Every structure is written in structure tokens, then in C-alpha cells.
Amino acid sequence: MNESPATLILVRHGHTEGNEVGPEVRMSGQTDLPLSPLGRWQAEALRNRLAAGPPAAAVYSSPLVRAEDTARRLAGEHLGPLRLVEALQEVDCGDADGMTIAEVQARYPVLWEQNQSQLHEEFRWPGGETYSLFRRRSLEAIHWIAARHPGERVVVVTHAGVIGQLLGALHDLSAARWDAYRPGNCSVTEVEWQGDTGLILRFDDRTHLANQPPLAELEATLESTEDGAEPCPAGQTAD
Helix, strand or coil: CCCCCEEEEEEECCCCHHHCCCCCCECCCCCCCCCCHHHHHHHHHHHHHHHCCCCCCEEEECCCHHHHHHHHCCCECCCECEEECHHHCCCCCHHHCCCEHHHHHHHCHHHHHHHHHCCCCCCCCCCCCCHHHHHHHHHHHHHHHHHHCCCCEEEEEECHHHHHHHHHHHCCCCCCCCCCCCCCCCCEEEEEEECCEEEEEEEEECHHHCCCCCHHHHHHHHHHHHCCCCCCCCCCCEC
16 A cells, blocks of 8 residues: 655745845855845744644754754744755855856856756756756655655755756756746745655745735844744754
């Protein structure tokens, strides 16, 4: 008899400065940018939503700080312990990682156009990772997590690129299509995963973020609530 599928709650990390739009924004594949005040508010809103829903067996996360910080706000008694998985990191942009968009366009104009075309699965920035290899490791990570939790619900905090590769694979799209399924920050994508495939139940659900306060208000609120807070909630573990 086949085992029951794992229910994966795929979460893109909260907002960072690298998620803005413009020539001075930095490429942040594996560049370790922290959550912005907006990103911290988004993570709290998501925590409240998930706390009101079914429990989870564990929270898995990319070790990059923007994902781990999001995940630490979720993990605990209701959603299970936090476990870090290296393979859940964003794509490695190599020498371009950390540069501003303007710098990348000036230094690598041909590569920039190739990447924008989304036609080449073996594309990579100098010293970086090809999209085909990125898809392979993303799928291997999800297969491993799902195999550990048949019939259970787990939260997976990762990056837009990883989620896009997973959904692109399920729709038989090229690994070069990096923007076909690009979820918003702290959105929820739910997939029932069994063996080598999955069934998408919802994508890019952001209903919990509908009541975002003005930036100045949420900064003041976060400062007052986070002063003196412990970095790990009681009952949380990490490995």
C-alpha cells in the first residue's frame, strides 16, 4: 500500500531590501540579507494565521538569515521544531551575487540578456549555479522532506526560486523559467507531495497580509514588542 502524501506548506521568506525593484537593488541569491521591518511584520502575520490552523510536525528552513528568521517566528509547539536544510537555499548567483542590478547589467550585459530570455537551463552567472542543477537540488530537498513525513503536515520556509522550481517541475516547464511561478513574500503555497510528484492545492496565498499597516506604524510596533524578546520561542529546537 502506498503511503499517504505529505502536505507541504511552502512559505517564501519575509520581505528584505533585496526584494525591492530598481537599479540599486542588490542581487540576493545567497547574499544574506536580513528581514526588513515589513518582513518581520509579514512573518508575525503568517505566524498568527498558521497558529489558527491545523498543527504541523515540523518547520524546515533554508539557513539563509531571511528564511531562518521567518521560520524561527513560526516554529514552536503548534508547528513543531525548526530544522535547517542547506539545499533549501536560493540559487547561487556566483560573482554577481551581492552586486546591484545596475552593476550586473554594466559588467555582464550579454549574460543579463541571456538570463532575461529564460531559454537556457544551463545558464549560470560566473562562479554560480546552473538552473538545471538548482532544480535538481530543490527537488531532492523536497523529496527528502516529504519522505520523512508521510501523512503529515510540514512547513517549509524557503525562497522564491526554490518554490518556482518545484512548481515549474510539476508543470513540466523549463528550469530556465525563473519567473513562471514566483510567489510573494510570506505567501503560502500548499502542495500534497508523494514520491516524485505533487498536487498543488493553492499558490501564492497572501490573504493574511491584507491589513498591512503603514511602514512607520509597523516599525514602532515591532520595536516595542521585540525589545528584550528571546531569539528562540520556548519549546523550539533547531538542527
